[in-house]
Amino acid sequence: MSGHVSPKSTYYAVFGALMVLTAITVAVAFLHLGTLNFPVALGIAIFKATLVILFFMHVKYSSRLTKMIVGMAFFFLAILLLLTLTDYGSRGWYASDRGSATAGTQVTVTGPDRATRPAPAAEAK
Amino acid sequence: MPDGASIHAADHGHAHALAHGHEHEHVHHPAHQHHFQTMEQQAEASTLGMWAFLVTEVMFFGGLLMAYLIYRVWYPEAWSEGSQELNIILGGFNTVVLIGSSLTMALAVRAAQTGWRKGQIVFLILTMILGLTFLVVKVFEYKEKFETGHVPGPNFHFEGPYGPQAEIFFSLYFGLTGLHALHMVIGFGILSAMLWMASKNKFSPQWYTPMELSGLYWHFVDIVWIFLFPLLYLVDRAHNVV
Amino acid sequence: MLATESPVNYLNVNTSVASWLFTKDHKRIAILYMVVVTCAFILGAIFAAGVRLELTTPEGDLVSSDTYNKLFTMHGVAMVFFVLIPVVPAILGNFALPLMLGAKDVAFPKLNLLSWYVFVIGFTFTVVAMITGGVDTGWTFYPPYSTDGSNSNVLLAGIGVFVTGFSSILTGLNFMVTIHRMRAPGLTWFRLPLFVWALYATSLVMVLGTPVIAITVAMLAVERAFGLGFFDPRLGGDPVLFQHLFWFYSHPAVYIMILPPMGVISEVIACFSRKNVFGYSFVAFSSLAIAIFGFLVWAHHLFVAGISPYSALVFSFLTYAVAIPSAVKTFNWTATLYRGAIWLKAPMIWVFGFLGLFLIGGLTGLFTAALGIDIHIHDTYFVVAHFHYIMVGGAIMGYFAGLHYYWPKITGRMYSDYLAKLAALLVFVGFNLTFFPQFILGYLGMPRRYHMYPPEFQVLNVLSSSGAAVLGIGYLLPMIYFIYSLFKGEKAGANPWLATGLEWQTQSPPLPHNFPVQPIVTEGAYEYSKREIKVA
Numbered sequence: 001m002s003g004h005v006s007p008k009s010t011y012y013a014v015f016g017a018l019m020v021l022t023a024i025t026v027a028v029a030f031l032h033l034g035t036l037n038f039p040v041a042l043g044i045a046i047f048k049a050t051l052v053i054l055f056f057m058h059v060k061y062s063s064r065l066t067k068m069i070v071g072m073a074f075f076f077l078a079i080l081l082l083l084t085l086t087d088y089g090s091r092g093w094y095a096s097d098r099g100s101a102t103a104g105t106q107v108t109v110t111g112p113d114r115a116t117r118p119a120p121a122a123e124a125k
Numbered sequence: 126m127p128d129g130a131s132i133h134a135a136d137h138g139h140a141h142a143l144a145h146g147h148e149h150e151h152v153h154h155p156a157h158q159h160h161f162q163t164m165e166q167q168a169e170a171s172t173l174g175m176w177a178f179l180v181t182e183v184m185f186f187g188g189l190l191m192a193y194l195i196y197r198v199w200y201p202e203a204w205s206e207g208s209q210e211l212n213i214i215l216g217g218f219n220t221v222v223l224i225g226s227s228l229t230m231a232l233a234v235r236a237a238q239t240g241w242r243k244g245q246i247v248f249l250i251l252t253m254i255l256g257l258t259f260l261v262v263k264v265f266e267y268k269e270k271f272e273t274g275h276v277p278g279p280n281f282h283f284e285g286p287y288g289p290q291a292e293i294f295f296s297l298y299f300g301l302t303g304l305h306a307l308h309m310v311i312g313f314g315i316l317s318a319m320l321w322m323a324s325k326n327k328f329s330p331q332w333y334t335p336m337e338l339s340g341l342y343w344h345f346v347d348i349v350w351i352f353l354f355p356l357l358y359l360v361d362r363a364h365n366v367v
Numbered sequence: 368m369l370a371t372e373s374p375v376n377y378l379n380v381n382t383s384v385a386s387w388l389f390t391k392d393h394k395r396i397a398i399l400y401m402v403v404v405t406c407a408f409i410l411g412a413i414f415a416a417g418v419r420l421e422l423t424t425p426e427g428d429l430v431s432s433d434t435y436n437k438l439f440t441m442h443g444v445a446m447v448f449f450v451l452i453p454v455v456p457a458i459l460g461n462f463a464l465p466l467m468l469g470a471k472d473v474a475f476p477k478l479n480l481l482s483w484y485v486f487v488i489g490f491t492f493t494v495v496a497m498i499t500g501g502v503d504t505g506w507t508f509y510p511p512y513s514t515d516g517s518n519s520n521v522l523l524a525g526i527g528v529f530v531t532g533f534s535s536i537l538t539g540l541n542f543m544v545t546i547h548r549m550r551a552p553g554l555t556w557f558r559l560p561l562f563v564w565a566l567y568a569t570s571l572v573m574v575l576g577t578p579v580i581a582i583t584v585a586m587l588a589v590e591r592a593f594g595l596g597f598f599d600p601r602l603g604g605d606p607v608l609f610q611h612l613f614w615f616y617s618h619p620a621v622y623i624m625i626l627p628p629m630g631v632i633s634e635v636i637a638c639f640s641r642k643n644v645f646g647y648s649f650v651a652f653s654s655l656a657i658a659i660f661g662f663l664v665w666a667h668h669l670f671v672a673g674i675s676p677y678s679a680l681v682f683s684f685l686t687y688a689v690a691i692p693s694a695v696k697t698f699n700w701t702a703t704l705y706r707g708a709i710w711l712k713a714p715m716i717w718v719f720g721f722l723g724l725f726l727i728g729g730l731t732g733l734f735t736a737a738l739g740i741d742i743h744i745h746d747t748y749f750v751v752a753h754f755h756y757i758m759v760g761g762a763i764m765g766y767f768a769g770l771h772y773y774w775p776k777i778t779g780r781m782y783s784d785y786l787a788k789l790a791a792l793l794v795f796v797g798f799n800l801t802f803f804p805q806f807i808l809g810y811l812g813m814p815r816r817y818h819m820y821p822p823e824f825q826v827l828n829v830l831s832s833s834g835a836a837v838l839g840i841g842y843l844l845p846m847i848y849f850i851y852s853l854f855k856g857e858k859a860g861a862n863p864w865l866a867t868g869l870e871w872q873t874q875s876p877p878l879p880h881n882f883p884v885q886p887i888v889t890e891g892a893y894e895y896s897k898r899e900i901k902v903a
Contacts, residue, residue, distance in 0.1 A: 003168075003238060003333075003337065005235060005238045005239060006231075006235065008232065008235065011228055011231045011232060011235070012228070014228075015224065015225070015227075015228040018224045019221065019224065022217070022220050022221065022224065022354075025354075025355055025359065026213070026217055026359065029355070029359035029362040029363065030362050030363050031363055032363045032365060033363065033365075034365050035365075037361070037363060037365065038197075038360075041355040041356075041359055042352075042355070042356075044355070045351050045352050045354075045355050045356075048351045049348045049351050049352065052227060052344050052347060052348050052351070053344075053348070055231075056227055056228075056230075056231045056340070056344045056347075057340070057341055057344045057345075058337075062172075063169075065173070065547065066172070066173070066176055069173075069176045069177065069180060070176070072180065072575075073179070073180040073183040073184070073575075074183070076184065076575045076662060077183055077184065077187045077190075079662055079663065080184070080187050080188075080191055080579065080615055081187070081190070081191055081194060083663065083665075083666070083681075083682075084191055084195075084611045084615075084666075085194070086675075086677070086678040086681055087607075087611065087666060087669075087674040087675050087678035088195055088198070088675075089675075090675040090677040090678055091674070091675045092675075093675060093677060094675070094676055094677070159471070160470065160471040160472040160473075160474075160476065160549075160880075161549075162885075166548055166549070169548055170474045170475075170544050170545075170547075170548040170549070173543070173544045173547060173548060174474060174475060174478075174540055174541075174544045177539075177540040177543050177544065177574055178536075178540060180574055180575065181536050181540070181574055181575075181577070181578045182578070184575055184576070184578040184579050185578035185579070185581060185582050186582075187578075187579065187582075188578070188579045188581075188582035188583055188586070188612050188615075189582055189586070191608075191611070191612060192586070192597055192608060192612075195605065195608060196603070196604075199603070200603060203603075277593060277595050278593040278594060278595070279593075279594060289596060289601075289602040289603050290602075290603040292595065292596055292602060292603075293595075293596050293597065293602065293603055293604060296589075296595045296596070296597060300586070300589070
């Protein structure tokens with residue numbers, strides 16, 4: 001079989017980049033970026049993952065089919081996350097005089113606390 | 126094996142029909158599985174199979190990530206408080222360790238690609254040591270969570286008004302890191318098998334598929350952690366929320 | 368019994384039990400699956416009989432409501448996970464795919480065998496759950512009842528479903544790689560039989576969707592066992608989140624159930640019209656389109672669960688979109704019949720049954736896709752009728768069409784064509800008698816999953832239950848004449864249907880490694896114009 005053999009320097013360079021990016025992630029986490037903290041952390045993580053995928057997992061030198069499969073995985077993960085968010089993101093947008101039919105924007109904790117909750121139902125034997 | 130000698134004769138028959146310039150190999154590589162026509166086809170198929178499996182793993186973790194996403198948006202305070210209960214030093218250390226193990230794994234696979242037996246063994250052992258280090262640190266982290274009553278379930282205890290939501294945070298913490306750790310344990314087993322095969326000098330530039338597939342698996346496990354670290358340990362460390 | 372006097376084939380090459388239990392031959396694995404799936408079908412049918420018996424009278428007088436809940440739950444679990452999902456891919460797909468590709472086996476024969484063992488283990492867990500008390504949550508396992516209220520074997524059944532999912536994943540993975548990497552020389556993508564396209568699309572769904580239900584069931588189990596709050600509102604969780612995650616798989620799952628039978632239909636229609644399938648590339652791409660679009664519609668199961676109406680709008684629109692490729696197939700099959708030389712053998716009769724029933728099922732899906740209508744018919748018998756038309760009228764009839772088509776290849780024997788046509792007719796009539804009244808019942812407001820109903824619904828319910836009896840007889844017949852054919856059936860040659868396709872260019876039953884010489888493909892999949900027409 002003939003797979004692409006990367007030079008060791010490539011691996012060391014990627015490792016170095018990953019270390020730097022990890023340090024940046026931690027440092028940025030302590031900065032006051034408000035709502036941007038989350039997307040920035042995620043963005044750096046995505047970049048790190050991309051480096052691992054392209055170089056450690058050799059996808060840069062793999063067939064188009066392999067690249068499509070990798071893309072497909074993240075595409076469908078995105079569908080799961082984003083389409084579900086169309087529900088959670090738009091709850092509470094509509095409210096009529098007769099009340100809203102949606103499950104609410106979030107669930108308020110007004111029920112009994114753990115101590116007084118009935119124990120989980122036992123399995124039938 | 127149910128196959129009789131007559132089938133093997135038919136097997137050789139097919140190679141003659143494949144005449145067009147293809148060299149007829151009478152000597153099969155010991156790892157050649159006979160339903161594949163060539164070693165190259167076998168290697169491509171195996172790699173494709175591993176990638177398809179990794180797709181399923183992405184979706185598997187994806188379900189937990191979906192839950193994480195919803196509840197993080199709903200309960201920013203609980204997320205902030207819960208995350209700050211996690212040890213960022215240990216988490217960061219583990220991240221460095223695991224990325225390091227990815228480096229050593231890539232080098233191990235490279236050693237297999239170039240037929241360097243000693244390199245395969247050294248780098249595999251290094252990968253396993255680093256992986257084990259990660260798991261040991263995780264044990265200490267879990268132990269600490271157990272002692273502070275942050276393990277979800279009947280004994281969960283969290284100060285402050287965000288207790289129940291923090292329980293969801295910790296459920297996801299244990300769910301995600303536990304699932305990840307399980308994958309690492311399985312990966313450790315896989316690496317042991319690779320170590321055994323490497324020590325027997327099974328790999329060469331002609332065939333190193335198991336090493337390549339193991340590498341893919343290990344790197345995937347690394348990638349999951351690359352996401353888990355900021356998602357779990359670095360929530361609101363700048364105290365925007367709490 | 369089967370082939371002592373005939374040449375070496377995959378059945379007689381070794382008849383020991385060990386050679387079956389440790390086989391790596393995709394054809395034997397297909398038969399192993401057939402055995403377990405048939406058992407699951409019988410089990411599911413027994414539960415269905417319990418349901419329909421109870422529903423012959425308006426009062427809940429045959430069984431208690433708890434027991435009734437268990438009956439319909441276990442009917443659903445058995446049929447969805449252990450029949451509908453594997454029936455065509457794991458049986459007909461396993462058997463025919465490598466043959467159709469001109470390959471010796473699938474890409475990973477050992478994984479294939481493992482997938483069967485995993486299937487058996489999952490089935491065992493589930494059967495144990497059933498016989499040690501049952502499950503009563505509905506096959507949909509919604510919390511909070513499944514986490515907090517139910518006293519039944521939710522955990523055990525959940526483990527069964529979780530394990531079985533891996534069987535599906537392994538099969539899908541295997542098929543994907545096989546189709547990509549093991550096609551015969553000259554077999555380009557657009558020369559592939561449409562059954563292969565369908566199996567490929569199905570594999571995509573299996574690989575992408577199944578892991579999500581696995582993790583969802585795991586979350587459910589952990590919540591139930593440890594009292595966590597993923598889905599518990601009292602602890603800040605959201606029960607609708609479970610529904611999102613559950614249906615993210617379970618909707619694409621219905622495409623796992625219907626795509627392979629659709630592939631079978633393409634094969635049989637082409638052969639028995641002696642014609643190329645009309646619009647081959649459209650049918651091929653429609654399989655991919657269904658697989659991909661199928662992932663975008665799941666929340667139409669949540670229309671009345673409390674999701675945002677804006678989100679519901681989006682999902683309703685997408686649901687209409689996914690109907691389009693299915694319609695494309697239906698039009699193209701019909702166009703294939705036009706000016707074809709129709710040869711009315713048993714497989715074709717089953718295909719006609721499919722076409723009629725799938726049409727009704729598909730159209731009624733459009734009714735339920737409309738938000739305004741679904742508000743009224745959700746959780747009524749209208750929905751029950753809709754999905755049974757697709758699942759039973761579509762998928763199961765498609766399976767039987769394929770079974771009747773491939774039986775000579777699998778066993779080397781012909782069955783009674785007359786009895787097979789009779790069975791198709793009985794199934795068609797029995798099916799309509801069972802499920803058409805349910806559309807009316809649903810429209811009139813009879814809810815599903817209730818063991819009692821207002822007396823004015825009794826006539827329709829009795830009609831439905833009688834139909835179920837006819838349906839049962841219709842399904843019993845094949846078991847009889849197929850088994851009979853193994854002993855007394857006329858020997859089928861390599862190609863009794865004079866079909867195109869590589870699988871018909873080798874002996875029946877095939878050699879253990881399929882082809883004596885590696886086939887090379889030089890033409891498209893349905894060159895029937897070059898074949899003589901047989902006058903039946």
